[in-house]
Amino acid sequence: xxxxxxxxxxxxxxxxxxxxxxxxxxFKSLEAAGRIxxxxxxxxxxxxxxxxxxxxxxxxxAAIRAYCAEHDLSVLAVVPFDADVSEAEREGVAxxxxxxxxxxxxxxQxxxxxxxxxxxxxxxxxxxx
Numbered sequence: 001x002x003x004x005x006x007x008x009x010x011x012x013x014x015x016x017x018x019x020x021x022x023x024x025x026x027f028k029s030l031e032a033a034g035r036i037x038x039x040x041x042x043x044x045x046x047x048x049x050x051x052x053x054x055x056x057x058x059x060x061x062a063a064i065r066a067y068c069a070e071h072d073l074s075v076l077a078v079v080p081f082d083a084d085v086s087e088a089e090r091e092g093v094a095x096x097x098x099x100x101x102x103x104x105x106x107x108x109q110x111x112x113x114x115x116x117x118x119x120x121x122x123x124x125x126x127x128x129x
Contacts, residue, residue, distance in 0.1 A: 013040060018047045018115075021073065025052070025060035030067045037071055049076035051111065056081040059123040079104050 015021065019040050023033040037048055050073040052064040061078055068075050082104035088095040095105055 011045055013045055017046050018049065019045045020051050020076065021090050022051045022053050023064055023068070024054045025063050030064070034067070034071045035072070037073055049074055051076055052078040054081045055079065059082070076114070077107060079107040079111075 019036075021033045021036050021040075023029050033050060040048055050064070050068045052061060052075055053079050055061050055064070064078075065075055080103050082102050084099035084102035085095050085104050087097040091098060095102060099105065
């Protein structure tokens with residue numbers, strides 16, 4: 001979904017089992033992540049994770065992790081700031097086409113693999129019950 005809390009207010013997360021909250025190392029982004037987590041919990045979304053995005057330094061990552069810890073959010077993945085993403089955006093092309101080996105792409109692919117693996121494990125556990 002697009003960034004923001006509008007989706008939460010419209011009830012579009014009614015059947016969501018997991019919500020990934022993308023958070024950048026900026027005050028407004030951190031505050032928005034906290035509001036989104038609170039709203040999602042109120043709507044009954046059972047699992048919330050933060051995804052740290054545009055991380056340029058250990059200080060950025062530490063700030064995100066500290067804020068998320070205060071708001072009971074686990075950081076599932078860290079996506080580094082990547083100039084290749086900015087360049088692809090300027091050119092109007094997908095990062096997968098312009099720089100498929102970019103650091104941000106690798107981090108997002110790892111996140112997707114982890115989510116697929118967790119989903120398979122959860123489905124197998126449900127079948128076993």
